[in-house]
Amino acid sequence: MSKIKETSTNFANKAALSDECPEVYTANLIGGQWALVICSWLMQGKLRFGELRKLLPNITERMLTLQLRRLEANHIVKRTVYAEVPPRVEYELTPIGYDLKPVIKELEKWGEKHKSL
Amino acid sequence: MSKIKETSTNFANKAALSDECPEVYTANLIGGQWALVICSWLMQGKLRFGELRKLLPNITERMLTLQLRRLEANHIVKRTVYAEVPPRVEYELTPIGYDLKPVIKELEKWGEKHKSL
DNA sequence: TGCGGTACTATAAGAAATGTAAGTAATGTC
DNA sequence: GACATTACTTACATTTCTTATAGTACCGCA
Structure with a gap:
């Protein structure tokens, strides 16, 4: 990136x-290495940067930032910064982001079926 | 590739x-630059190598070959070679390949909705 | 003998995505 | 004053993906 x-x-x-x-x-919008997983996690509710990082054990901070910024630029996630110290930033899906749910579900369904072949 | x-x-x-x-x-299986479009076209029926190439004006023969081979390796398309001269090769979705239909449909639906924002 | 058509393969180079490692700001606590 | 915390940023290296260009085999036909 x-x-x-x-x-x-x-x-x-x-x-x-x-x-x-x-x-x-x-596919191009959600096609990054981590974008889809991030969206999947966010489906369940808002998360902080650090929480996401812990949920995705192998992601580097750089990649997480990049992917989140891309998702934000595409209006898939909303970023909220709280002016605190240390800083707190929360990420949440936008309505159109939540609309990805059926997409992810289909991807998931097919993946499971295909895997079992 | x-x-x-x-x-x-x-x-x-x-x-x-x-x-x-x-x-x-x-996402990893269908996520190549051309894989999804190829699948979309094949949804409508089998196609020859040359026909696919014409349908995807900017694809190089190399990429088309690579993507088709990858789809074949993942049992998404079936490749049939006719021992003729000049050669004839037909590509067709497998049953699990056809099962991608709802996936593609959801991707399509979301894409259209998102585009219109 | 040379040409056309089909579906490739080989090699190299260019572009993009991802990873690594280090550093930053601000502030409250020790 | 040193240190921890959080969410980054920066510079650089590596890996992966895509494109570009030039070939190949086969046979029928002129």
């Missing part, structure tokens, strides 16, 4: 597909 | 998540 190069063929291809296919659009 | 390094932290993380979360497992 760094700046993307808006002149690359890769970028253009992704954009074109995203544009034409809503399913690819969605 | 090349060999993955099975000693990398990245690999370990992906494997662990895939293992624990069926939704991540699914």
Whole structure:
């Protein structure tokens, strides 16, 4: 996750597909390494940065930050900062974020079925 | 798409998540740049290599091959080679591949809703 | 003999995602 | 004044994904 190069063929291809296919659009939004798990956890309610970090034992702080920022930029999660010391930041799904529930459910269902083959 | 390094932290993380979360497992299987679109097209019936290539104007033959092979390895598509000259190869979803239909539908629905925000 | 068509393969290079390690601010407590 | 706490940020390294380009085998046909 760094700046993307808006002149690359890769970028253009992704954009074109995203544009034409809503399913690819969605996949691109929730397709990071950790985005889906984060959303899954947040389905159950708001969580602090540190709580998320503990729930995802192997994630680095950098990745967690990046993914959360991306989700925030896409209006999937809401970030609330409390002006305290030490700082407290809470993450929560937005309404459209919660709407991912059936999506995740289907992914889950299929995954379980496929795994058992 | 090349060999993955099975000693990398990245690999370990992906494997662990895939293992624990069926939704991540699914996302990893259909999450390539082109996999989802390929599946979408194949939902409508079997297609030849060349037909797929024409349907996905910007894909390189290499990527198409790689993605198809990956989908094949995961039993999502079936590959049928006809011993003719010039060669003819047909790709078709397997039953579990067709089962992706509701998944794709949900991804699509959410994508459309989210896009219109 | 040379060309066209199909479905590839090989190799290299470029881009993007992820990981590693270290450091920051602010403040209350010891 | 040193230290712990929390949620980051920064710089850099590594890994993975995608693209680019050039080939290959096969056979029928001209």
